[in-house]
Amino acid sequence: MTSAHPRVGIVMGSDSDWPIMSEAGSVLSQLGIAWEATVASAHRTPARARAWAEAAQRKGYAAIIVGAGAAAHLGGVIAAEVNIPVIGVPIDATPLNGLDALLSIVQMPGGIPVACMAVGKAGARNAGVFAAQIIATADRAVADRLARYRAEMVAEVEQKAQALEARIAKGE
Amino acid sequence: MTSAHPRVGIVMGSDSDWPIMSEAGSVLSQLGIAWEATVASAHRTPARARAWAEAAQRKGYAAIIVGAGAAAHLGGVIAAEVNIPVIGVPIDATPLNGLDALLSIVQMPGGIPVACMAVGKAGARNAGVFAAQIIATADRAVADRLARYRAEMVAEVEQKAQALEARIAKGE
Amino acid sequence: MTSAHPRVGIVMGSDSDWPIMSEAGSVLSQLGIAWEATVASAHRTPARARAWAEAAQRKGYAAIIVGAGAAAHLGGVIAAEVNIPVIGVPIDATPLNGLDALLSIVQMPGGIPVACMAVGKAGARNAGVFAAQIIATADRAVADRLARYRAEMVAEVEQKAQALEARIAKGE
Amino acid sequence: MTSAHPRVGIVMGSDSDWPIMSEAGSVLSQLGIAWEATVASAHRTPARARAWAEAAQRKGYAAIIVGAGAAAHLGGVIAAEVNIPVIGVPIDATPLNGLDALLSIVQMPGGIPVACMAVGKAGARNAGVFAAQIIATADRAVADRLARYRAEMVAEVEQKAQALEARIAKGE
Amino acid sequence: MTSAHPRVGIVMGSDSDWPIMSEAGSVLSQLGIAWEATVASAHRTPARARAWAEAAQRKGYAAIIVGAGAAAHLGGVIAAEVNIPVIGVPIDATPLNGLDALLSIVQMPGGIPVACMAVGKAGARNAGVFAAQIIATADRAVADRLARYRAEMVAEVEQKAQALEARIAKGE
Amino acid sequence: MTSAHPRVGIVMGSDSDWPIMSEAGSVLSQLGIAWEATVASAHRTPARARAWAEAAQRKGYAAIIVGAGAAAHLGGVIAAEVNIPVIGVPIDATPLNGLDALLSIVQMPGGIPVACMAVGKAGARNAGVFAAQIIATADRAVADRLARYRAEMVAEVEQKAQALEARIAKGE
Amino acid sequence: MTSAHPRVGIVMGSDSDWPIMSEAGSVLSQLGIAWEATVASAHRTPARARAWAEAAQRKGYAAIIVGAGAAAHLGGVIAAEVNIPVIGVPIDATPLNGLDALLSIVQMPGGIPVACMAVGKAGARNAGVFAAQIIATADRAVADRLARYRAEMVAEVEQKAQALEARIAKGE
Amino acid sequence: MTSAHPRVGIVMGSDSDWPIMSEAGSVLSQLGIAWEATVASAHRTPARARAWAEAAQRKGYAAIIVGAGAAAHLGGVIAAEVNIPVIGVPIDATPLNGLDALLSIVQMPGGIPVACMAVGKAGARNAGVFAAQIIATADRAVADRLARYRAEMVAEVEQKAQALEARIAKGE
Secondary structure, eight states: OOOSSOSEEEEESOGGGHHHHHHHHHHHHHTTOOEEEEEOOTTTOHHHHHHHHHHHHHHTOSEEEEEEESSOOHHHHHHTTOSSOEEEEEEOOSTTTTHHHHHHHHTOOTTSOOEEOOSSHHHHHHHHHHHHHHHHTTOHHHHHHHHHHHHHHHHHHHHHHHHHHHHHHTTO | OOOSSOSEEEEESOGGGHHHHHHHHHHHHHTTOOEEEEEOOTTTOHHHHHHHHHHHHHHTOSEEEEEEESSOOHHHHHHTTOSSOEEEEEEOOSTTTTHHHHHHHHTOOTTSOOEEOOSSHHHHHHHHHHHHHHHHTTOHHHHHHHHHHHHHHHHHHHHHHHHHHHHHHTTO | OOOSSOSEEEEESOGGGHHHHHHHHHHHHHTTOOEEEEEOOTTTOHHHHHHHHHHHHHHTOSEEEEEEESSOOHHHHHHTTOSSOEEEEEEOOSTTTTHHHHHHHHTOOTTSOOEEOOSSHHHHHHHHHHHHHHHHTTOHHHHHHHHHHHHHHHHHHHHHHHHHHHHHHTTO | OOOSSOSEEEEESOGGGHHHHHHHHHHHHHTTOOEEEEEOOTTTOHHHHHHHHHHHHHHTOSEEEEEEESSOOHHHHHHTTOSSOEEEEEEOOSTTTTHHHHHHHHTOOTTSOOEEOOSSHHHHHHHHHHHHHHHHTTOHHHHHHHHHHHHHHHHHHHHHHHHHHHHHHTTO | OOOSSOSEEEEESOGGGHHHHHHHHHHHHHTTOOEEEEEOOTTTOHHHHHHHHHHHHHHTOSEEEEEEESSOOHHHHHHTTOSSOEEEEEEOOSTTTTHHHHHHHHTOOTTSOOEEOOSSHHHHHHHHHHHHHHHHTTOHHHHHHHHHHHHHHHHHHHHHHHHHHHHHHTTO | OOOSSOSEEEEESOGGGHHHHHHHHHHHHHTTOOEEEEEOOTTTOHHHHHHHHHHHHHHTOSEEEEEEESSOOHHHHHHTTOSSOEEEEEEOOSTTTTHHHHHHHHTOOTTSOOEEOOSSHHHHHHHHHHHHHHHHTTOHHHHHHHHHHHHHHHHHHHHHHHHHHHHHHTTO | OOOSSOSEEEEESOGGGHHHHHHHHHHHHHTTOOEEEEEOOTTTOHHHHHHHHHHHHHHTOSEEEEEEESSOOHHHHHHTTOSSOEEEEEEOOSTTTTHHHHHHHHTOOTTSOOEEOOSSHHHHHHHHHHHHHHHHTTOHHHHHHHHHHHHHHHHHHHHHHHHHHHHHHTTO | OOOSSOSEEEEESOGGGHHHHHHHHHHHHHTTOOEEEEEOOTTTOHHHHHHHHHHHHHHTOSEEEEEEESSOOHHHHHHTTOSSOEEEEEEOOSTTTTHHHHHHHHTOOTTSOOEEOOSSHHHHHHHHHHHHHHHHTTOHHHHHHHHHHHHHHHHHHHHHHHHHHHHHHTTO
16 A cells, blocks of 8 residues: 555544545555555644655655644645645544644635645545546546446445335335 | 636636625636636526536636525535536525525535635635636646745735734733 | 335435335335335435436325435435436435434536435425325325324324323423 | 416515515416415414415315425425425525525425425525426426426527637636 | 413413423413413414413413414414413524524514523523512412512522532632 | 713723624613723723722612623623622624633633623624623613614614515515 | 642533543643532523632632533633633533534633633543643643653554555555 | 833734734834744744744744634644744634634644634734733733723723713614
8 A cells, every 4th residue: 555656645643544544445455546644743743744755756646635633734834845736634633623623624725725635534535536636637546446446335325325225125 | 707718617606606706706817717607596596607617628728617695505506517626615695694505515426526615704715726726637837826825825924923023012 | 115106216325224214115104105215325326326316206206205314415316317206315424413414415506406304304204295295186095194184183183282291280 | 487387386574575585486477377375474474374285175186386595494384284285485584695595494394395406596596496396296387398498408508608708718 | 280260371382382381381380370281283283272262361361372483383373373471482493593483473563462482491480480470460379489489589580699609718 | 861870881901892892882872771881991991990880889770781802801801899790792803803801801700600602793783782681680660661672673674674675575 | 649739620511521521631630730620500590600719719719621511601600700821622422423512611701711622532632632731831840741651652653654555565 | 112121922824914914013002012023924934933933932032822713724833833832813814704714723732822812803802912911921011011901991981881871862
């Protein structure tokens, strides 16, 4: 999963975000895209975050995925240092249900975008898919795998639909 | 700007969104990226939206930018039809201040991402920058122009800082 | 329940919505109205959602009930394809407590309505009652059953009131 | 517009709601459906509201449209008295931007539905369309007019799209 | 507690509200004020709610306490029928955390007030205290008991403060 | 209006609140209830606020009406010092639309109630009506005037309803 | 911990806030700053709160930390009495998730600041750090301990990062 | 005002924030505290923001005041680099009314505090007062000026109260 030439870097503000952010890594692996992941805090370890961003630029990642909760500045701090697409995943880590992280990520001012996904696991999974879509703009193999991934989603929904219809028919 | 081979498609739910969404076109033009734009409503003209999405996939856009207000489904409807990165811009078009459009765009369920930008003009501008960052992953010329664009932002902030410091020094 | 000529179609974005949406089916059955239900995702299976909508129009359902969570586009996507009344039920499926689904359903732009019910089980139950009220505009038998259903609600509230008064009188 | 046999009744909490609620009347007239409208306050004139509801039931309206702002109880109060479909339109009438009216209308408890539309003019217009869709379930002429209404919306979007594309082509 | 001449009436939309609303009864009993309580739904049993309100007016209650969740119309519906002070308690009964009930109660339009308390148990308790304060404007015995009630609160806070200080001093 | 023996005291956090709070005074005057009003800030002039509260208790006001915006603590600060019913009016005085003042007033903890009215003018007017309802529990003359006040509201709504119906009949 | 000359006073509205607020004391102790803590309610024991504030001013605390939930007025009430920096910690103590306490603390009107921290434990911890930063402006020993505290945070994040990277490398 | 040895540094994300942030400078000047102000964007000019923070630490400011709107990361980014108290002022700069900036500033994770003030002008003014309170912990002259500043506020409120009472007495 963290092979020689990762094309996507995942960074999160705290190791407690990993159960959510691992969804992103898992999708990337399914789509055959090497990635690596680490922890860096925009506030507690700003130098580490910056060094990570500079390394990301040097390594030529096609996309960066950032997960953070609360006043989730990590995405903005990374995006300020690189010209690589940065994808942000708000984590529901405080009593405010992730609304704090969502607004801290999505409301980036003009000039420095962070592409915001949904709060939590669905967002982390979609960050992986979106990174793959970026890579697929210049990599047909990934584009093909994405197409298959989507076809499998269609099949899965159809199976679930049939299973539900069957349960209802039985009056369950 | 809308030259022979546009690389980014902009679509919006209503022509009243253009004063906001034109920011995206304007940034893309500054960065030397050809684009085209049109109107299609997910709800009033679903067939048109779908046809536009299918054409977008055929034309091989590197990114799609979607602006919509209220129950802003257009981004999701387009994203459901293509495997191209879709960038959504929530428009503040109802009494709810754009919170409706923001949640309708950002909270996409797992599997089909839409990359959400900030509500309104800042978001539209950033959609253009983000599309350019996607293109730059495989196009060094765009990457160079993005680097210059950012350097100009730095210079602009520094000029404004000096102007403000001067005004304060004069006691204005 | 899913007899030969269903008059109401229930569709939901995920089979995990069924524990909520089954309330709608349950009320319809109580009111003697045949229905059928399935799963279709606006985003993962747009063609399936569209095909379902077209079939719904052909079958002449009197009403369609749609349950969805997160960026709940399914109601809008179905409503865009049919001229049948579409009733939406927001599902509380993300950390944002269903506010995302609520705004995604209720804030439909002018021209294509979705009739939004409350978030969760109360909304699903009311979707069933509302579909029955639509049918009752042209079906006296259903109107009579609705009148009885309401009379039973009155009786139930009165019994509960007496039980509570009795408990209080006993100092419980 | 308020001909001999109105099929839809419009009621609002205050005459200051009419500039919004007239959208509903206007759509109904376009669709050839007779309607009548008045003012009744759930709180200031509860007897009037009740009498209106009882008359509505007697007159056999196919649908009732209720507009109200603030703690918008009128929809619930009317729905409690009739077994006719009640459609609610939240009005943005306080500093809270219509969120108060929206939640007061949409969050109806199980058993007595009110079908909630969007806040403001889009919601009022859609209330008219939705009432027509209810009528159309048993009136082919209205169904045909609804189909034409939608076709005109499609044409209108397409014209606006062409106009915008032309403006962009001219570099405006 | 529900002695011959109750001076406060408590009514709630559902018997499931009693674990919250019993706080109001409990405070009233502590303050030596007779009360009675029942269930009536503004939507399911409007006639019952109205009859209860009319009886309340006849019985000459000094205050009415109303608890309700979701689209909490019961307070407004009662207040529309009486000229007795009505105190509303929003119940957290839906996924929206009681914000729906709060706005449905507090945002009453000009002319017909409902005095809104906090969401949940604190609000129910305060409804009891507030009803006692109303009665105390013309009943010195109740005023004296209220003064004692407050003095006991002061003593309780002081005891808890000392207990906490002691725990901290011990390094717990 | 501020005659020899005022029975209601109005206090507000800033003189800029008077255009809103004058609604309360105006209703009280209509209902023949003497009142007085002043400014005291819970934060800038806590001693003044306290002295005012102590005087209010001595003077034997039947009710206190408090208007405040932002972190609206004045109601709680006054309520902490008296055993008179305190009615709070949230003022929309910051970019947060009065939601800050509303929650600061309504969410009082158990033991010390503040009766919260709607945000802004409707709330100020209702504070006056509610104070009158408190007085009316022991003053038949005020009760009679309240009954007339309500009858006039009914007549006013009916007149407006007729005027609107007439305008619609003329096709305006 | 509560040594002879405490430099920071911690006060909270209820002893149930201590599991949150103890984080502040704990950080202060780690940084070698003596503190004391108690309970005082702005509403139930206003005289106690005031007396505590006056004592705080006399004792010359360098900072005051206030924790409160619901309509969290305690910070404002203390700040109104002293000219010492007051730091507020919103507690999530009601169904509204701490949004009520947050707005009640942060939205202080011009003239009397309360420095608001995050809702809950992170806020309580940061209140301790912030108080230490205030002390450190004139106390080099505390400044040095703060620098070490931060260095330890950096080390901790780096260790967690390595541990996570190792887990991922093992495919856990 | 921006004399040789400023003790407070003000920094803001954009020169468009100055009309708000000048309130902070203005209060500091009134209190005889030298300050300087500039513009630095956390996202557009991260190196400038960092350099400014490092200089601030070297210059030994007693406090830093940071104003920012939207995803307001500047406060966190500065706080991550210094061990000086950082005070944040949320600016209402987007359609979301400053809620985005508020949550981005106040919800700082454990370890790195930013002291959040109210949204907008009141917050900027209070940032100045709070910085003065920090300085006053070790500077009696500033403490004395703060005491006078507060006394003037008391006098101002009292004058306004008398003026309002006079207007009311005249029936204005």
